[in-house]
Amino acid sequence: MNGAQHILEAxxxxxxxxxxxxxxxxxxxxxxxxxxxxxxxxxxCRHEQACALAADGFARASGKLGVCIATSxxxxxxxxxxxxxxxxxxxxxxxxxxxxxxxxxxxDAFQETDVLGMTLGIVxxxxxxxxxxxxxxxxxxxxxxxxxxxxxxxWIDIPKDLLLSQVAEAPLPQPEFREPACPDLTDAxxxxxxxxxxxxxxxxxxxxxxxxxxxxxxxxxxxLPAVVTLKxxxxxGKHNPYNLGMLGMxxxxxxxxxxxxxxxxLVIGARLDDRATGKLDGFAPNAKTIHIDxxxxxxxxxxxxxxxxxxxxxxxxxxxxxALTSKPLAIRNWQQQCRTWHxxxxxxxxxxxxxxxxITGPAFIRQLSRIAPDDTIVACDVGQHQMWVAxxxxxxxxxxxxxxxxLGTMGFGLPAAIGAQFAxxxxxxxxxxxDGSFMMNAQExxxxxxxxxxxxxxxxxxxxxxxxxxxxxxxxNNRESHINLDDxxxxxxxxxxxxxxxxxxxxxxxxRRGIETIIAYNGPMLLHVAISRQDNVxxxxxxxxxxxxxxxxxRRTSTANKEQVA
Amino acid sequence: MTPQTEIPTPRYTLxxxxxxxxxxxxxxxxVVRIRGFRIARMAVETAGEHLDIALTLEGTxxxxxxxxxxxxxxxxxxxxxxxxxxxxxxxx
Numbered sequence: 001m002n003g004a005q006h007i008l009e010a011x012x013x014x015x016x017x018x019x020x021x022x023x024x025x026x027x028x029x030x031x032x033x034x035x036x037x038x039x040x041x042x043x044x045c046r047h048e049q050a051c052a053l054a055a056d057g058f059a060r061a062s063g064k065l066g067v068c069i070a071t072s073x074x075x076x077x078x079x080x081x082x083x084x085x086x087x088x089x090x091x092x093x094x095x096x097x098x099x100x101x102x103x104x105x106x107x108d109a110f111q112e113t114d115v116l117g118m119t120l121g122i123v124x125x126x127x128x129x130x131x132x133x134x135x136x137x138x139x140x141x142x143x144x145x146x147x148x149x150x151x152x153x154x155w156i157d158i159p160k161d162l163l164l165s166q167v168a169e170a171p172l173p174q175p176e177f178r179e180p181a182c183p184d185l186t187d188a189x190x191x192x193x194x195x196x197x198x199x200x201x202x203x204x205x206x207x208x209x210x211x212x213x214x215x216x217x218x219x220x221x222x223x224l225p226a227v228v229t230l231k232x233x234x235x236x237g238k239h240n241p242y243n244l245g246m247l248g249m250x251x252x253x254x255x256x257x258x259x260x261x262x263x264x265x266l267v268i269g270a271r272l273d274d275r276a277t278g279k280l281d282g283f284a285p286n287a288k289t290i291h292i293d294x295x296x297x298x299x300x301x302x303x304x305x306x307x308x309x310x311x312x313x314x315x316x317x318x319x320x321x322x323a324l325t326s327k328p329l330a331i332r333n334w335q336q337q338c339r340t341w342h343x344x345x346x347x348x349x350x351x352x353x354x355x356x357x358x359i360t361g362p363a364f365i366r367q368l369s370r371i372a373p374d375d376t377i378v379a380c381d382v383g384q385h386q387m388w389v390a391x392x393x394x395x396x397x398x399x400x401x402x403x404x405x406x407l408g409t410m411g412f413g414l415p416a417a418i419g420a421q422f423a424x425x426x427x428x429x430x431x432x433x434x435d436g437s438f439m440m441n442a443q444e445x446x447x448x449x450x451x452x453x454x455x456x457x458x459x460x461x462x463x464x465x466x467x468x469x470x471x472x473x474x475x476x477n478n479r480e481s482h483i484n485l486d487d488x489x490x491x492x493x494x495x496x497x498x499x500x501x502x503x504x505x506x507x508x509x510x511x512r513r514g515i516e517t518i519i520a521y522n523g524p525m526l527l528h529v530a531i532s533r534q535d536n537v538x539x540x541x542x543x544x545x546x547x548x549x550x551x552x553x554x555r556r557t558s559t560a561n562k563e564q565v566a
Numbered sequence: 567m568t569p570q571t572e573i574p575t576p577r578y579t580l581x582x583x584x585x586x587x588x589x590x591x592x593x594x595x596x597v598v599r600i601r602g603f604r605i606a607r608m609a610v611e612t613a614g615e616h617l618d619i620a621l622t623l624e625g626t627x628x629x630x631x632x633x634x635x636x637x638x639x640x641x642x643x644x645x646x647x648x649x650x651x652x653x654x655x656x657x658x
Contacts, residue, residue, distance in 0.1 A: 116589050120596045125640040128588040145640060297634040 003163040004033040010139040020051040024071025026098030029163035046443040050415035052082020057416025062423035066093045073111030084122040088406025092151035101161040115157045124152030132165035148177035150295040182315035195264035197334045200224040204231030205269020207398040214317035225338035227255040231405040234395035248276035249541045250387040253345030256547040267291045282546030347391040355509035365392040376428040381413035381437030384466040387537040411440025421453045435461040445498040457526040495526035502526035579648030582619040602627040
């Protein structure tokens with residue numbers, strides 16, 4: 001068995017049956033081995049970046065390891081954005097690249113790049129294989145490492161000659177990454193019981209720990225008012241009466257108000273990032289903080305924790321739930337207050353009753369949320385549409401919402417939707433994108449067509465880079481700079497060129513019919529939705545400002561610009 | 567010219583033991599840099615399959631944050647914070 005064959009053998013051993021890749025010179029031995037392997041489905045994307053982002057989407061939707069493969073040089077460099085995306089959101093991923101033959105490393109050979117060196121900052125770990133006999137142990141370790149503790153991408157760079165070398169038979173090591181035992185929660189429970197206004201704050205760490213069910217049980221049992229980060233959307237479930245939705249820069253007034261007023265913040269699986277907290281000085285000023293996470297490096301990084309607890313979230317949530325089941329919290333007034341705030345300060349968007357009115361992003365997303373099946377997976381891109389989805393689509397599970405949270409990668413949505421569709425061929429998968437993001441990986445329409453994936457594509461087209469335009473309007477005295485996209489191609493014709501049927505809508509009375517048509521269609525379909533160039537995402541907190549200083553539509557441009565000048 | 571104020575920059579010593587792998591030192595140095603510290607001195611010794619690295623670092627962020635990030639590196643076996651070093655001044 002040579003190195004390439006060994007890699008496939010490791011895939012089989014670990015039940016890795018779907019990989020995303022693009023062939024080229026130095027990875028050809030692996031592609032040669034794939035010819036004889038019927039157990040691994042290789043998905044040929046049209047750009048290596050899309051391979052990595054599709055593997056990312058596969059991992060987010062399935063909870064399994066995403067795998068992507070590319071050749072040396074440009075193949076590897078094209079992967080980088082996708083791998084960085086996975087790194088920032090702690091997505092378990094295995095990256096395999098071919099490298100120039102061992103003897104040519106360091107000679108500026110054709111398609112040689114120092115992959116190991118240039119990717120150090122975007123991986124959980126990485127290897128440059130220098131001996132074929134070490135490959136089995138490296139594969140085992142890499143697969144385990146990518147999925148253990150705080151997950152992340154692990155990259156294996158393999159010289160071509162080692163892919164062709166025979167690998168010595170040897171017993172495989174069993175890497176062990178022991179999760180910490182459940183810590184003592186006595187202090188946490190005491191703090192919870194003594195708080196009058198405790199607030200539950202959860203993020204993407206819940207699904208990374210596969211703790212969705214345990215979290216849901218805890219949220220329901222504790223009946224704590226709850227806010228979520230962008231990646232935590234869906235954690236409490238859409239039927240939880242105390243779910244105040246997303247906090248932060250584009251969070252709800254209710255969520256930010258609750259953070260502002262709470263006296264205890266119970267942070268679980270979240271890293272308190274700047275888009276969520278706003279200016280740290282003004283964040284949860286009256287609250288003590290309990291921070292629970294799998295990664296101790298997150299403690300005290302930005303906000304000092306009064307109590308930091310590292311451990312397996314499943315075990316911790318189970319113990320907290322048990323303790324609160326036998327003795328519930330007495331926080332009725334606070335619960336009622338939060339529900340009132342949610343009623344008056346939740347995300348609201350009027351459904352325009354006027355048939356001929358132009359479509360607004362929020363109104364469209366609310367209709368989509370009502371019409372799409374409950375277990376639909378929505379993969380977003382980055383920009384205004386991403387925030388409208390976060391605000392107005394009601395998700396009942398965090399794995400239903402695929403979004404590039406940490407890196408904010410335009411072009412994520414389409415390949416992520418492809419990955420999600422491979423994770424579950426029978427699931428409704430919708431890519432909601434903007435005209436800017438769509439063009440970043442539009443070549444993947446060919447992948448959708450090739451594999452006849454029934455992915456639905458919704459392009460909210462405002463003919464500009466809307467989020468940048470909005471911030472230029474609000475914070476740069478309306479000085480628009482290089483955001484104009486009014487020379488976009490005809491997206492309907494473009495989809496049809498890939499043999500994907502497409503529709504165009506532009507009026508309110510066309511929304512329902514448009515959504516129902518693409519959902520009912522048995523195959524991929526694109527819905528092009530023309531929206532106003534001037535629509536903004538509300539509310540918004542100016543970058544660097546406190547969440548208390550939210551700007552909404554009634555205090556728009558002039559006020560914000562005055563504040564900027566002042 | 568405006569007179570410059572002397573601001574003391576905290577200095578730390580950090581001892582690291584890590585396994586010898588490709589790019590081990592680069593990985594360590596990359597984390598030190600991105601987490602806000604400057605390497606003032608670095609001594610490396612091979613100890614069997616390990617590398618023992620003694621770092622003198624300067625930076626204004628909490629050293630515990632860097633320590634916890636270094637401990638996460640797969641190749642790092644141990645990170646020990648030495649006694650605080652004498653603060654060095656730099657111009658503002």
